[in-house]
Amino acid sequence: MLQMGSRLEHRAREAKFWELLGQGMSRPAACDAVGVHPRQGYRWFKAARGKNPFERASRSGRYLSEEDRLRIADLRLGGAGVRRIAAELGRAPSTISRELTRNSSRGGAYRPYAAQQRCRERARRPKPRKLDRVELALQVELRLVRNWSPEQIRDDLARTFPDRPEMHVSHETIYQSLFVQGRGHLRADLHKHLRTGRAIRRHRGEPRRASWSKIRDMILISERPAEVDDRAVPGHWEGDLIVGINARSAIGTLVERTTRYVMLLHLPNGHSADAVRDAMIPTIQTLPEHLRRSLTWDQGTELARHKDITLATDLAIYFCDPHKPWQRGSNENTNGLLRQYFPKSTDLSVHSPERLLEVAAELNGRPRKTLDYRTPAEAFEQLLSDPTQPPVATTP
Structure with missing residues (x-):
């Protein structure tokens, strides 16, 4: 057997070995022909998993090859237009147009070898991010x-x-x-x-449905005035609870539909109907009359005292249809944002009123695309100072 020489000689023997295999020669015969032990041939074959490492993968037909670019250059020199070149190569005219725009020089000359080199440089990986x-x-x-x-x-x-x-x-x-x-x-x-706090993406599964209880004297959302839907009239609110571990603690959330302004209800003693009523009435009473037109809530029993709230604040309360949280879309979105501050499976009663004000202020200080990149605080302040010029909301 011939002794192994330099690395270049070794690579040349390996390349010849694969060439012979490609011609149909057996592995032992190919090893004998290039002058290496059959064990070396086995190592080469195993390391490459049976695929010739010297054989360049053919480029996908969707890309122009060097031969295509030479043909484009010849036709271009002959005065052919984009559509004629495209027809000759069996390509879309837009492909030829992009190729000429990308790879022609400032003077308009198209050089196929330079174009091929640019293509190779663009295809290199990894790309800078x-x-x-x-x-x-x-x-x-x-x-x-x-x-x-x-x-x-x-x-x-x-x-x-x-x-x-x-x-x-x-x-x-x-x-x-x-x-x-x-x-x-x-x-x-x-x-x-991030709002979810996750380090990986997860598919959204089917939402779990809660058990709904009938509330006496409910006024359903179907009877809500049509002016609420387009958000042009301020003073219409959406509300709900975010619940802590084992449903033993909660925080009330109120969102003004036009400005997305957030107010939070402190519920240190639980979220019974009486507790929610006692927290909501003084909060709503801080608002001027033109900003307490209606409230839309789900059919949770925590709002069973809705008539008491309406009587004390003159705030009309409407209830969503069962299993349709999108009827309170702004509030659902806000509750998702709040979970970043008040995670699930935690005790929410430990948060003080000052902490709730701090979180609400931070949310109200974020710029919103739907408010033309103003903050809810700025939009709400405008309503307080000039109620005749409400901000225009563009998305639900």
Whole structure:
């Protein structure tokens, strides 16, 4: 047997070995032909899992090859237009148009070899990621630690840096950097500032249905005035409870439909109908009359004293249909945001009224796309000072 020489000679023998296998020769015969022991041939075969490592994978037919680019250049020199070139190559005219736009020089000349090299450079992996830029990653982190959502961060960066596209980033890029390891320079613990607090994505399963009880003298949402639906008239609210561990504690939530302004009810002594009534009446009474038109709630028994609330505050109360939480969409969304501050399976009675005010102020201080990037606090303050000019809400 021939002794192994240099590394180049070794690679040449391996390449010849695979070439002979491709021609149908058996492995022992190929080993004998290139002058190596059959065990070496077995190592090569096992390491490559039976596939020739020297054979370049053919490029997908959806991409232009070097031969295609040479043909484009020839036809271009002959004066052919985009559509004729496309017909000759069996391609869409848009493909040829993009190729000429991307890879022609400033003077309009198309050089096929240079175009092929640019194509190879663009195909290299891994690509540099947007959040590899330290300045951009820092701006995203500064907003994440304030519990802003990736969509709010995306929109705020676009407004803050209108003339710097390198400082713009999509919300999906932020999510990928948080959920997928190695997707950028964001800190690994920043996922805790997302609303869900999750480090991975999860599919949304079927929501669990609660048991509903009949409440006496309910007025259903079907009887609610039509003006409530388009959110043009302020003073209509949506409400619900977020419940703690074993349903022993709760916090009441109220959301104004036009401004998305949030108010929280402190319920230290449980969430019975009497407790919710006693917490809601003084809270509603702090509002001017034009901002207490109606309240929409689900059919939970915690609002069984709804008639007492209406009598004390002159606030009309309507009840959603069973199993239809989207009829209180703003409140459902707000409850999801609040879970970032008040997680499930915790005791919510430990939170003081001051803490509830602090959380409400933080939520009301976030810019909202539906309010043209103003905050709910700014929009609500406008209603207090000038009720004839309510902000316009664009989405439910």
